[in-house]
Amino acid sequence: MTDPQPTLRALLARRDLDLRLASDEAALPADALDEPLRWVHSSDLIDPTPFLADDLLLLTTGTQFVGVEENAARYREYVDRLRARGVRGLGFGTEVVRDGIPAGLVDACREARMPLFEVPYRTPFIALARANAEAIAAQAYARRTWALAAQRAISLAALRPDGLGATVAELARQLDAWVGLYDATGRPTHAAPDPAPDGAIAEALAAEAGAVLRRGARAASTLEIAGHRVTLQTLGRGGHLRGLLAIVGAELDLEGRSVVTSVIAMAGLALEQNVGLGRARTALRAGLLHALLSDDPTLARRVSRELWGPLPAAPVTVAVATVPSTRSAAAVDWLELRAGERRGGLFFGRGGDGLVVVVPASDAETLPTFADLFDATVGAADPADYAVFSRAHEQALTALRRATPGTVARFADAAAGGVLAGLDSPAGRALADARLRPLRDHDAAHGTALVETVRTWLSHDARIDEAARALGIHRHTVRARIAQAQQLLAVDLTSFPARAELWAALVAAA
Template identity: 55%
Template structure:
């Protein structure tokens, strides 16, 4: 079992050789008071032994302290506040029987009271409990060694990682699961012990843990399930999470889990080496696709997503988890895909029918993705260029399609950082004048051009006289160093206004 089964007061009372008997009525005691883990048994006749006591122990006394006018109720209250789990009274040593006021005080404070017969020395009670602790520790160590052997044998099976996680669940008598870096559940045991919606939420938490690079074990409660989560992999290269449906693990169980984490880390590291080799291969195959020749990629991979396809490029995306996510789509739904890692980002190619999955990728991984128009493989390079164009124009997270950006204006595609710098420099005299005088020359120009350079509708939109409008345009022309009466000058001005930042 995963949780340590420490000896309890109930177990101590059950030892026939000691002859202990419970004086308190169990139905009047707090629930579970006899079944809490008992750390030790101590004896003392001090009027106030609490400074020398630790929590979760049983105290034995002969009652000599009560001869000194010690308030029994205060005495028992101090023991309860200190966390003493039970009070044993040695009868016929100093007193005949147990004082009634002690029985009443223990009942009032919820303190289990038991009698230690004259024939049973206090040292025998303490020794019996010490032996029980030693026997329990030996049993846990034996369990840990046996479990380690079983896990080692499981790791040698054909699907070693799956078998190891399943064996861990059986040995802990708890649900155990392994999530990959994309938050997908790879294996679990027992398979249907946790509801699907709880597993989905657990997968989201796994992604959050791995994204933030948290390595320490965490405890998580989802509805009526409590899980402990352990990351797998070395710092900066976390590859998954092992989840256990347990509240707590003792030292032996934790050592077993630690060994499984090491096994899983080694297995995933080997898988990662294979994945890196595959990524290098795919990067080389992308070169042939960018030559609009899919022949080599088809021969090496055995197939590609059916045309027409969309090409997408994701910036700042985690290559390993993203590839794992696509592999999960292929195994679960038969989705064909091609992924390659380049300096520009992660290039993804899917059939146009599967294009909505790219929105899910952007949302799940919180990345920017540019998506091309549907194309055949003979236009793969153009589709890739479209995806890169969109990506370079997009600053926020999310998926954006090339068709959405080119539908607005050609100026959007030309609005590079260099173009914005030039536009802002050309408009600087105008903007400085407006800031200094409070004039609205830039707004006047923009409104005038939006009304096809016609004075009447532009002046009406601005709420000024047409002569005022013409005066402002002339003044703006002087500041910009150009004659705004010609179409080329107006076209250039419109481009400057559209390109510069507001």
């Protein structure tokens, strides 16, 4: 895609202009004659820099040097000002004011490494300006022609069986750069050409792609990684990103960006079209999950084997996960890819309480990785067979209530705390607070210790003497406090159910 731009070398090569380079090309910077020229301007001012733009060629007849031909400092100052302003070269029109180029100007240009060339009398300055303008127009036309041809080639590539892969390969060929397509999780899915960027660049690129996609907002950015120019562009709508396109090593002008934009549109459309198929798959998976919850895996096994491979072999770990809404689509895409890569290693479906994920009990990696990647809250059941799938699902929901974002809570850990550990929930704490409120209000108003006394008494199997020793008070005081607590709570604490309920409230409120 590198069409030659208008340059001083191109002007010097035109025989109709009859220009002559007065500088020693070997002494000039390597790209001095090949820098792009934005325009050609003429001026005989001793300081024309306030009226100049960057990257232009300046022409002069030298009237500003009349009478100071022997003043070398004047030439040096003049050339230094031009160099500082970004002038690409200086053309001297001879036989207008004087014959030949002043030696002082030649020396000053040589010291500043500024290209200097002679414009003969028969070549008007306007001819150089016109020639450069024509080159600019020709270059712009060539770029537009290239852009149209590139878009046509990319459109044809998109019609191939592997549309996305062929599109990425064609874009890489047109840009003469490396192009990579990442899915919504930041995982590379298509890339061209081989070989890919080296390990350090690939690692940094993957990290940057992942960070951009996790933010969930549409974005386009250009950065430098390990000395390579990298362009990143997200695919999809804000909050529902479908992936990211990365281009390494391409300087994109207006036409280059238009070609990339067409690829982004086609890739985004292809990925959005996949969303419809994804919805159908989601509905089917939800139906199979419903079948599994009936504890009869026959239908789910048959359908899954035809479409995605066998269900994970029992015993399995059943997990329920909730994911932030901005990461939900990416999470489903990740699970879909994981299931495709590990046929028989993962099944998932969306249930009423979140995503239900089923993996072999021996798989200790998938659930923590999923929780970490998508800030998901995950509850996992004990290993179970499909015949008791519904029970495992209930265990997973119980564990989910104890989980925090980005972590996996196991039912085994919840069960280790006993049945009363299940009271640790907002509803349980609210009921406990309401039950103990009369005792707490009395303690606050009268400076008593009814709550502490009742807790100690119950923890010592409702034995007055042992509670008195533990509290360091007289047994009659304990008995009086228990009687007062009964009156405030309006219960008979000689009854075991009443004592059990009060103990459960104390546990939940702890």
